[in-house]
Amino acid sequence: MYTIKDMPVQVPAEDLELLSGVETATVGHWRLLGFMDRAIQPLLPGRRVVGTAVTLAISGSDSTLLHHATGLLRPGDILVVDRLGDNKYACWGGGVTVAAKASGAVAGIVDGPCTDLTEIQDSDFPMWARGLAPITTRLYDLGGGMNIPVSCGGAVVMPGDAILADESGVLVIPRGEVRAVAEKALGMQVAGKEREARVRRGEVKLGEMSGASAKVLAKIG
Structure with missing residues (x-):
């Protein structure tokens, strides 16, 4: 049982x-x-x-x-x-x-x-x-x-x-995967905070940074 x-x-x-x-x-x-x-x-x-x-x-x-x-x-x-x-x-x-x-x-x-x-x-x-x-x-x-x-x-x-x-x-x-997952995630979080700070300061638009705007503009000619 x-x-x-x-x-x-x-x-x-x-x-x-x-x-x-x-x-x-x-x-x-x-x-x-x-x-x-x-x-x-x-x-x-x-x-x-x-x-x-x-x-x-x-x-x-x-x-x-x-x-x-x-x-x-x-x-x-x-x-x-x-x-x-x-x-x-x-x-x-x-x-x-x-x-x-x-x-x-x-x-x-x-x-x-x-x-x-x-x-x-x-x-x-x-x-x-x-x-x-x-x-x-x-x-x-x-x-x-x-x-x-x-x-x-x-x-x-x-x-x-x-x-x-x-x-x-x-x-x-x-x-066995904990350390590799954690290290990759922590690196991404640091990079993400840096990108957010640049957007907040008005240095760049999110779509420009991510590449989304380039994709949209390419589609609409």
């Missing part, structure tokens, strides 16, 4: 520190894989978190394994919950939030609704979910999987992957 694998090796702290300066939308300029469905949105505004994915798969109205999993989380972990298609029952609320934060976890991501928004806000615990619902799960002891490959928002999440989540959404990055 339960498949529980070993806790994954955590992503190196120096890689996560580098990744913490990256915006998901920057990576979205070139990368397509690893982005969760945009319906999975932050419940607390203005947050950006990075951490190691600990995965969970639980179904329907049961959250027995989720309660157990909160006791296994470590500082720096992000619990990613695959609800196996359910979008009715809220498996995550105020009590689970308190338990996850007490373990040192830095965030939770649920492919389904949460509940107890005020309690989540009071705990100051970053959460990403498909909105809110008043109908909650129970302890039906129906089984599930922990630290197995899961699908969350259409993205494959392996235990031990890096997670980058911010106001624009959630990105999953295989641990």
Whole structure:
């Protein structure tokens, strides 16, 4: 009934520190894989978190394994919950939030609704979910999987992957690709700020800089 694998090796702290300066939308300029469905949105505004994915798969109205999993989380972990298609029952609320934060976890991501928004806000615990619902799960002891490959928002999440989540959404990055993705994104962000400053000063128009204006003018002769 339960498949529980070993806790994954955590992503190196120096890689996560580098990744913490990256915006998901920057990576979205070139990368397509690893982005969760945009319906999975932050419940607390203005947050950006990075951490190691600990995965969970639980179904329907049961959250027995989720309660157990909160006791296994470590500082720096992000619990990613695959609800196996359910979008009715809220498996995550105020009590689970308190338990996850007490373990040192830095965030939770649920492919389904949460509940107890005020309690989540009071705990100051970053959460990403498909909105809110008043109908909650129970302890039906129906089984599930922990630290197995899961699908969350259409993205494959392996235990031990890096997670980058911010106001624009959630990105999953295989641990071996974190540094290369972060370094490329940070370089793009620096260049982007420089371009924005030139436009702000009136030195150049956006269409001229991007090459869009040349394309339009070529079409209209």
